Amino acid sequence: MRYSAPGVYIEEIDSGPRPISAVGTETAGFIGTAPRADAAINEAIAINNWSEFLRRYAGDGLASTDLANAVQGFFLNGGSRCYIANIPEGAPIAGKGLDALNLVDEIAMIAAPGRTDFSSHEALVSAAASLKDRVAILDGPAQVDDIARLTQVGSVESEPASGGDEGGEGTGGGRRSRAKAGGLRPPMDDKGYGAFYFPWLRARDALDPAKIVSVPPSGHMAGIFARTDAERGVHKAPANLPIRGALGLTQMLSQAEQGLLNDAGVNCIRFFTREGIRIWGARTIAPAESNWRYLNVRRLFAMIEESIAISTRWVVFEPNDRPLWKAIERDVGAFLTLLWRQGALAGAKPEQAFFVRCNEETNPPEVIDAGQVVVLVGIAPVKPAEFVIFRIGQSPTGTMVEGN
Incomplete structure (x- = not known):
């Protein structure tokens, strides 16, 4: 500004602080097969309530899937917004659907409901670790004969459901887990970008409430993550909380069995006589001696890092x-x-x-x-x-x- 005539000149300058705002941590991303298998294939579509999911991905006469049951569990347990990547039945997780979710910066947690195989877990954890702004919620098998196998890293194959599950009612086109020889634990991640949950839930079918079916826990867990973040903050461990909509479990666990699994980073879902069904673990799949063994610590740091990175872009140049x-x-x-x-x-x-x-x-x-x-x-x-x-x-x- 040039000053030519004598006088008083007032100039406004931006000298105050530039506040750093915390990024959101309550949005989930789900990948799987929807009841309407041809709806928005391999696209990341934002869904804000259960009615919207039904309108886009379900229809009269269609059977439910693990994805549908998980999304219903997400909204039932306090979730308010998620992204859906509908992929063909049996398609690998590592593909265009996961790539579409990776492009959505808003997502803070990802899951592939019902996928219990090693390659799916590895794809989810790798995506979360590379982006560093989200965690992967991993489903364990519905039930196991030997608890110790959940402490060993291995693989699980998935096969199309044949119309019935362990309890006799089918999920209508979902996937069942069948263990291979060896361990069942997902791949180790030293930075703690994955959380592993066992067993599955028994709940009402999303599209046919008259049926009680086995439901993968990842959708319900994501909803509880979102509810805890909104009510207490991302620093609060999402554990010791009731699971809305859960009527039972596919396998009961004892205190001794939980002790074995907890050391291996397996978050158990337990039934207590007075409290009902609750999440009874808040660990990641990082080693027990790692600084990242607690889920709330991992998510807190992810939020802080992303918040600082976004809000300090003014520094460049x-x-x-x-x-x-x-x-x-x-x-x-x-x-x-x-x-x-x-x-x-x-x-x-x-x-x-x-x-x-x-x-x-x-x-x-x-x-x-x-x-x-x-x-x-x-x-x-x-x-x-x-x-x-x-x-x-x-x-x-x-x-x-x-x-x-």
Whole structure:
């Protein structure tokens, strides 16, 4: 602006912080075969309620599928928006349908309901790990004769349903799992981008409520993920919650069996006499010694990373010097402080919950000459109280223990 005449000039400048907004984590992506097998093949279509799914992918006289039962379970358990990729019956998961879901940045969790084979699990986990903004929800087999096989990495083949399931009622064109020799656990993922659930649920058929059928748990789990995120936040482990619509389980598990499976990263679905059917696990398929063994930690970091990446695009091509570094520290610090106040990060003070460094130490001359600006961020996530231990002992009669 040129100044020629004496006077007072007022200019507006943008000098305030640029808030970082948390990305959504409640949208699911499902891939499978719909009752209407020819509807929008290999396309990712947004669905906002169960009635919309029926209108697009079902019809009078059509039999239900694992995909239909899972989507109904998603909306029944608190889900509000998902994407559907309808693929031909028997088609591999790794294909155009999964590619279509990969292009949707909004998706935060993906599942292939009823697909229990090793190759399907591997395709889902690989997609989630490569994109780093979503997790894969994996269905275990409906039931097993030997629980120990679920702790061993192996493979499971899927075959078309023949009109009846373990309980005698068919899912009308879904898929059944038949175990091969060896383990049944999905492929190990060191970064924890997959969560494995066992067993299946018994529920009313989505298109024929008079039937009670076996339903893969991934759709119901995705709905509970979404409900937990909306009510408590992504940092809350989606476990110890009732499963709406579940009438029973295809296999009952004991406390001892759960102990064996929990160490292997198998999230069990249990029936308790007083509480009913609940999710009783919140682990990923990462090794037990990994920092990514808890599902809420993995999802929290995915949300934080994507939120920062999207909201700091303004930094690109800015002058790479101290004013920029301080602005980055300010904006990222404000975002993490908000998460700490919401209970997502551990620590009594923000300094104990996180740190953000962007200075001469992280950006020496050689880094600046390479056109890079490096920001170092450390985060202390909250982890679930997985094992609650009460140590109870006897004390002499009349003795009272006082605390400060």
